[in-house]
Amino acid sequence: MIRFATALFLGATAALPARAEVDIQSVTSPGGIEAWLVEEHSLPFVAIDIAFLGGTSLDVAGKRGAVHLMTGLLEEGSGDLDARGFARATEALATDFGFSSSPEEVSISARFLTENFDESVALMRDAIQKPRFDAADIERVRAQVLSGLSYSENDPNDIASKTFAAMAYGDHPYGTAEEGTPESVAALTRDDLLEAHKNVLVKDRVLVGAVGDITPEQLGKLLDAVLGDLPQSGPALPPEVEPKIAGGTTVVEFDTPQSVALFGQRGISFDDEDYFAAVLLNQVLGGGGFESRLMQEVREKRGLTYGVYSSLQSRDLSSAYMGSVSSGNDRIGKAIEVIRDQWRMTAEQGITQEELDGAKTYLTGAYPLRFDGNSTIAGILVGMQTIGLDIDYVKTRNERVEKVTLDDVKRVAGELLDPDHLHFVVVGKPTGVVNE
Incomplete structure (x- = not known):
């Protein structure tokens, strides 16, 4: 959703114990x-x-x-x-x-x-x-x-x-x-x-x-x-749609000293059997904050941005794998280049066992903290129903994460990550970045 x-x-949010x-x-x-x-x-x-x-x-x-x-x-x-x-x-x-x-x-x-x-x-x-x-x-x-x-x-x-x-x-x-x-x-x-x-x-x-x-x-x-008194049904939902994302760059001219780039490719649905492997892959690539590969390569090693992130955006009618980064107009081109390189390298080589273990530790450790208050849990209950999870999911979720192997993640990296169809929309006045 x-x-x-x-x-x-x-x-995680704080409320009740x-x-x-x-x-x-x-x-x-x-x-x-x-x-x-x-x-x-x-x-x-x-x-x-x-x-x-x-x-x-x-x-x-x-x-x-x-x-x-x-x-x-x-x-x-x-x-x-x-x-x-x-x-x-x-x-x-x-x-x-x-x-x-x-x-x-x-x-x-x-x-x-x-x-x-x-x-x-x-x-x-x-x-x-x-x-x-x-x-x-x-x-x-x-x-x-x-x-x-x-x-x-x-x-x-x-x-x-x-x-x-x-x-x-x-x-x-x-x-x-x-x-x-x-x-x-x-x-x-x-x-x-x-x-x-x-x-x-x-x-x-x-x-x-x-x-x-x-x-x-x-x-x-x-x-x-x-x-009880609401109508029983309404108009049909729109059809599912496959995002049309071709590789390249779209530049939108905007008068600002810093360019914003949104990037993405096709994604993976909630009900795909490889979804947990994709979640762990993203945690390593761009979803894990300062420990992610993108943050390390784009920010820590090169100082090209304050932040770069990626996320799986699996929606009711479509799925995409998205990310964002911002940088000075004279540096955004280099940031894009590094992101593309990391996308390609991860697709070809996968991740390491150490990275997988760290991602599992974070995801399994953070999950119980979500259930810390009435308001938070009510939202989780609806979210679980929305994506078709069974009522016992909260008891089995961490076990499913732990079952993912390094070979699973490497295979999914090769199948999911598509550097040739990764598209960047850049808003600003980026130096050396053109529509392609």
């Missing part, structure tokens, strides 16, 4: 809505994460940005409460809601105290089922979106991302900005937002993760109350 591949394998083991239950509501639950009754607190698959990729033709704008309005008043009334109610209950969209999903989160359970659930239900979309709120949030679009037009990183996406995905929703364009956003009507709401917030594409002071019975009632 753009929960990209490594999101479920790396990272870390748990040695997470017991995940599958819950089905009386109305047939499914969810995953981790009961934790030590604190009177509940975290709920809801994802509606499809997200902004379900924008109607000619209405780009409708789902993004609609999502931004879900917290701007619902039911009998206008925007100000909704904000006051959440504050009075010490309840926190989050609403966001991506090309993969519309995400809604709720965090509330057990003592305010019924009132918080009622607010969440109305926000999801009965958004007001009042005219004044539409114009206010529309103005915020247009302001963001205006800013992104002068942000080198955004320019690079949009240029690469358009090249790789063309007319597919992945090829255009989910926020829309100034023209498409300006033309959106309230009816367009109602249509977006009806198309995306549907029961047969909803995933739920719940953690905290809540029983399966309570969660079942919550699911039916919050989601």
Whole structure:
């Protein structure tokens, strides 16, 4: 999602004490809505994460940005409460809601105290089922979106991302900005937002993760109350798409002393049997911070950048292997050359046993730290369902990592890394770098 591949394998945030083991239950509501639950009754607190698959990729033709704008309005008043009334109610209950969209999903989160359970659930239900979309709120949030679009037009990183996406995905929703364009956003009507709401917030594409002071019975009632009256289904998802990435360089002229480069090639899907080998390979090549090969070669040895990174971006409808680097206009060409050389060398020679052991140690050691709070775990539960992982995955994940051999990684390096089709989009005024 753009929960990209490594999101479920790396990272940690702090909240509650870390748990040695997470017991995940599958819950089905009386109305047939499914969810995953981790009961934790030590604190009177509940975290709920809801994802509606499809997200902004379900924008109607000619209405780009409708789902993004609609999502931004879900917290701007619902039911009998206008925007100000909704904000006051959440504050009075010490309840926190989050609403966001991506090309993969519309995400809604709720965090509330057990003592305010019924009132918080009622607010969440109305926000999801009965958004007001009042005219004044539409114009206010529309103005915020247009302001963001205006800013992104002068942000080198955004320019690079949009240029690469358009090249790789063309007319597919992945090829255009989910926020829309100034023209498409300006033309959106309230009816367009109602249509977006009806198309995306549907029961047969909803995933739920719940953690905290809540029983399966309570969660079942919550699911039916919050989601039960939504449409059963919506329009079909867009088709899967293979990114069209040819080797070479695209230069976008931009007046700045430092160039930004986004690079990428075809990727690997979550369900590929070699996915864990690819994760370990990336950890060594560009995902391992200061210890990665790219960081060592581009920054530490040559001082060409402050940072260079790569990641597996395995999405619902496509997969790519991406990276980024920035450097002075007079040095970006050399940075690109070094990255290409490392890509080719790793494809041809693989990695060492020492590098593999270090990557395994990091990935297996960091993983348990992710399960350190209700909010974090609720998001993980939804993320696991999104990419089709089984409910026991958290118990077997590190074992799967440990089973990967050096021969596995070397083979995958040769099959996955494709230096001849590694493309760089460079935004700036790079010296000696041309379109090719």
